[in-house]
Amino acid sequence: MKIYNIALIGFGGVNRALAELIATKNPLWEQDLGFRLNIVAVSDLYLGSVISPNGLDAKTLVEANFAKGGFGGLSGGSAEADNEAIIKTAPADIVVEATFTNPTDGEPAVSHCRWALNSGKHVVTTNKGPVAIAARELKALAEANSVHFEYEGSVMSGTPVIRMAEKTLAGAEIKGFEGILNGTSNFVLGRMEQGLDFASAVAEAQALGYAEADPTADVEGFDVRLKVVILANELLGANLKPEDVACNGISKLSTSDIRAAAKAESRWKLVGSAVRNADGTITGSVAPKQLALGHPLAGVNGATNAVSLNTELLGPVTLSGPGAGRVETAFALLSDIVAIHNAHSPNFAKEAA
Numbered sequence: 001m002k003i004y005n006i007a008l009i010g011f012g013g014v015n016r017a018l019a020e021l022i023a024t025k026n027p028l029w030e031q032d033l034g035f036r037l038n039i040v041a042v043s044d045l046y047l048g049s050v051i052s053p054n055g056l057d058a059k060t061l062v063e064a065n066f067a068k069g070g071f072g073g074l075s076g077g078s079a080e081a082d083n084e085a086i087i088k089t090a091p092a093d094i095v096v097e098a099t100f101t102n103p104t105d106g107e108p109a110v111s112h113c114r115w116a117l118n119s120g121k122h123v124v125t126t127n128k129g130p131v132a133i134a135a136r137e138l139k140a141l142a143e144a145n146s147v148h149f150e151y152e153g154s155v156m157s158g159t160p161v162i163r164m165a166e167k168t169l170a171g172a173e174i175k176g177f178e179g180i181l182n183g184t185s186n187f188v189l190g191r192m193e194q195g196l197d198f199a200s201a202v203a204e205a206q207a208l209g210y211a212e213a214d215p216t217a218d219v220e221g222f223d224v225r226l227k228v229v230i231l232a233n234e235l236l237g238a239n240l241k242p243e244d245v246a247c248n249g250i251s252k253l254s255t256s257d258i259r260a261a262a263k264a265e266s267r268w269k270l271v272g273s274a275v276r277n278a279d280g281t282i283t284g285s286v287a288p289k290q291l292a293l294g295h296p297l298a299g300v301n302g303a304t305n306a307v308s309l310n311t312e313l314l315g316p317v318t319l320s321g322p323g324a325g326r327v328e329t330a331f332a333l334l335s336d337i338v339a340i341h342n343a344h345s346p347n348f349a350k351e352a353a
């Protein structure tokens with residue numbers, strides 16, 4: 001049985017949900033997965049930072065109602081979030097990056113990943129910024145340091161689209177994809193269909209933990225644009241940057257547009273897609289589309305996401321599942337740690353006492 005020491009960077013919805021899972025599921029993971037997780041450090045812009053080489057009690061961490069700078073009151077704690085020192089010096093095997101996604105340059109998360117990989121620590125992240133903007137560099141850094149850079153939760157939350165496509169569909173020749181890749185905007189469109197106004201629907205998505213720290217990223221399509229870049233680069237071998245992908249969101253759709261679509265037996269959906277063109281170039285786009293009710297994506301509701309991968313050998317292969325949510329996304333982090341564990345890297349795991 002292995003123990004993985006982990007450092008949590010960001011302690012918002014997703015990393016807090018991971019800590020909740022650790023508090024209750026470690027015995028099950030020991031039995032079923034062959035490891036348990038031990039939180040040795042946490043750093044959060046609002047709460048401060050704390051290092052405890054022997055491990056912090058996950059239950060206490062999630063149940064204590066810390067105020068701003070509250071980690072300063074813990075043994076080994078500080079009211080400041082010293083991410084760099086925590087990432088470089090905490091005795092962690094794995095750094096779990098779940099700070100906010102910066103759709104412009106990916107920072108400071110790109111730096112967090114660099115510091116961790118250069119320190120010989122694995123990185124698992126749900127943050128779309130570093131993956132969309134710096135995946136090539138970070139994968140090369142991981143390889144150079146014999147560690148992993150894993151990011152399943154960066155697209156479709158805990159629904160395993162990246163691993164499914166790369167591992168299980170290897171050889172099927174993916175030529176393009178089309179999907180609903182943002183839980184918040186899909187949830188908002190559904191609530192507007194039910195008669196709620198746009199602002200109230202966005203507020204509900206925020207309360208449910210689906211939305212980005214700035215929900216503009218969800219409703220203007222910037223979040224889907226990052227996911228289109230990630231999937232196009234991963235699955236189609238593209239080298240797209242966010243600015244290469246045409247992007248329109250849902251904010252201009254009015255309640256009357258949505259009602260009119262319903263009368264025409266159709267629904268508005270925010271669709272992200274990419275395709276390999278005949279000349280080998282790859283084009284991505286994000287745009288609201290009015291889909292007939294019979295369209296496979298028209299029935300995808302709430303924060304559920306779905307993506308249809310167009311393959312040469314199988315035709316379309318469609319995967320659907322949670323696209324947002326705290327626990328759902330924490331599961332993606334667990335799945336990344338399982339992938340690291342299963343790769344049997346010998347240098348990072350500690351035998352249980």
Ligand SMILES: NC(=O)C1=CN([C@@H]2O[C@H](COP(=O)(O)OP(=O)(O)OC[C@H]3O[C@@H](n4cnc5c(N)ncnc54)[C@H](O)[C@@H]3O)[C@@H](O)[C@H]2O)C=CC1
Pocket residue numbers: 009010011012013014015043044045046047081083098099100101108126127128153154157209210211212213323324325326329
């Ligand atoms: N919530 C979801 O359904 C999903 C979220 N993600 C991504 O996962 C990441 C985390 O999401 P949530 O936990 O929902 O966000 P959140 O907004 O609830 O939490 C982010 C936390 O990071 C902290 N933070 C921000 N900047 C920081 C910095 N420079 N240093 C240290 N801490 C910092 C904030 O104080 C906050 O506690 C985001 O990048 C998000 O895009 C990905 C898939 C789904």
Ligand SMILES: N[C@@H](CC=O)C(=O)O
Pocket residue numbers: 154156157181182183184185210211212218223323324325
């Ligand atoms: N805000 C995002 C969270 C997951 O990436 C969404 O709503 O899909």
